[in-house]
Amino acid sequence: MNELIRSNKITEMQFSQNPGYILSDNSLFSLTDFKVLKNKEKTGGFIKCAKAMLNGRVSLVYFIGDHKNLSNILLSVDPESFTLILRNLFEVLLEIKAIGFLSYQNVDISTDKIFIDQKTLGVSLIYLPLTSNSVGEEVFLNELRTQLLQIISSTPVLSSDKISKISMYLSNASLTIEELHRKISSECSGGSVRRAGIQPLLNVVSVNSKNTCEFNINKPEFILGRVASKVDAVVPENPAISSAHCKFIFRNGEYFVQDLKSSNGSFLNSKRLVAEKLYSVKNGDRLRLANEDFLIRIQGGK
Numbered sequence: 001m002n003e004l005i006r007s008n009k010i011t012e013m014q015f016s017q018n019p020g021y022i023l024s025d026n027s028l029f030s031l032t033d034f035k036v037l038k039n040k041e042k043t044g045g046f047i048k049c050a051k052a053m054l055n056g057r058v059s060l061v062y063f064i065g066d067h068k069n070l071s072n073i074l075l076s077v078d079p080e081s082f083t084l085i086l087r088n089l090f091e092v093l094l095e096i097k098a099i100g101f102l103s104y105q106n107v108d109i110s111t112d113k114i115f116i117d118q119k120t121l122g123v124s125l126i127y128l129p130l131t132s133n134s135v136g137e138e139v140f141l142n143e144l145r146t147q148l149l150q151i152i153s154s155t156p157v158l159s160s161d162k163i164s165k166i167s168m169y170l171s172n173a174s175l176t177i178e179e180l181h182r183k184i185s186s187e188c189s190g191g192s193v194r195r196a197g198i199q200p201l202l203n204v205v206s207v208n209s210k211n212t213c214e215f216n217i218n219k220p221e222f223i224l225g226r227v228a229s230k231v232d233a234v235v236p237e238n239p240a241i242s243s244a245h246c247k248f249i250f251r252n253g254e255y256f257v258q259d260l261k262s263s264n265g266s267f268l269n270s271k272r273l274v275a276e277k278l279y280s281v282k283n284g285d286r287l288r289l290a291n292e293d294f295l296i297r298i299q300g301g302k
Contacts, residue, residue, distance in 0.1 A: 010128065013059070019113065020061040021128060022054060029058045033129030036101050044220075044251035045092040047115055047124045062126050067115035074111075074151065079160040081121060083187050086148070086166065088123040088252045089114065090181035096127075097137075097177065104140035106130050109147055120280065122252035141177060145170045162187050199250050201299040202281075209292055211237050222248045223260070224289065240264050240290035246273075248281075255281045255298065264290035 009028060013020040023029060034051065041048050047062040070085070077085070096102045108126040115124045149170050152158055169175060169183045202217040204224070215224065215233045225231040227243035235241045242262035249256045256278040259266040266273045267288040273279055281287070285296040 010130075015061050018061055018063050019126065020059055023058045023060075023130075026058045028130050030129045030131045033102060033106070033127075033131075036099060037127055037129055040095070040099070044122060044249075045095055045124055047126050049127070049129070060128060064115055066117070067124055068118055069112045070114040070116055070151075071111040073116055073118065074155050075157060077157070079158055079163045080188075082158055083162060083166065083184065084121045085116060085123060086184050087181065087188055088121060089125075090177060090184060091252060092123050092125055093177050094181055102127065103130075104137060107140075109144050111147065111151060119278065120252065120254060120256070122254075137177065141180075142173065145173070202248060202250075202255050203297040203299070204248075204287070204294050205297070207286075207293050207295050217248050217250075220250050224248075225260075235289065235292065238290065238292055241292065242290075245289050246287075249278065257281050257287065262290065266290075 009024050011022045011024070013022055029051070034049070037046060037049055040046050047064055047067070050061045050063065052059045052061060074082075093104070093107075096104065096107065106128045108128065113126045115126075116122070117124070149167060152163055152167050152170075166184055166187060169180055175183070199218055199220070202222075203214065204217065205214040206212055213236055215222075219232075222233070223231040223244055224233055224235055224241075224246055225244040226235060226238065226241040228234050230244040235245070240263075242260070242264070244260050245262045246266045247258045247260055249258060257266070257268060257273070258278050259273040259275045261275045268279050268281065269286055270288075281296050281298075283296065283298040287294045287296055
């Protein structure tokens with residue numbers, strides 16, 4: 001990415017609070033990459049991108065929403081949180097590799113272009129859909145190692161035995177992205193660490209209901225509600241349920257639930273959910289949709 005900027009193939013811009021880029025040559029734009037990127041935005045890991053024309057040149061604008069860039073939160077994270085952020089960063093990189101169509105060269109890994117969801121510590125990256133020649137994984141990874149080691153060495157609050165071990169891993173040029181992900185994941189405390197692309201089954205089963213129903217979820221987004229045309233699965237024979245009541249989302253190795261402005265509300269462990277806000281769900285949680293209760297079970301969950 002730095003080479004693309006140095007060679008003036010792209011120019012960085014700021015559109016209000018959102019970062020953007022202008023291409024020097026419109027033929028650099030890859031429609032295939034753009035379509036793949038738009039599809040992956042739905043499942044997380046990538047900042048939402050829009051294409052526009054500015055003075056006849058293709059411009060790419062990235063809408064960061066409530067995300068904070070890594071450079072802005074470094075002084076407020078502890079070593080454990082930083083370890084989780086690194087794990088999530090490498091999970092997104094593994095996702096890029098698994099897709100196959102995308103190139104590491106087109107990822108902006110500047111500290112101010114790595115964005116963090118402060119609630120979940122999920123990582124979202126800026127990917128530029130360009131037709132530029134790909135650099136090898138080794139070149140990209142060396143640049144990333146250097147960047148991360150500089151962050152660690154210049155941020156005193158990260159000083160700990162855990163981060164020292166991670167620095168040792170990053171300094172080992174023989175480790176691949178997969179190996180670094182595995183080693184960093186092993187340093188994370190609490191919960192099971194799931195590899196990118198492997199989604200455990202989420203089971204939602206009604207309890208204390210005259211119409212027993214059960215839903216098995218294994219897709220990135222899944223909507224429950226009353227009207228079949230608007231949802232992935234219907235909660236039967238309950239007029240208190242809204243047409244599209246709630247959505248389950250799998251992102252960065254975790255499940256979340258989101259109330260979709262339902263009329264009678266959604267409640268997680270007796271706490272009412274704020275509409276359209278994401279809430280992490282764990283194995284054994286209780287979810288109430290309007291007046292109907294459900295038990296959450298996650299395959300292999302704790």
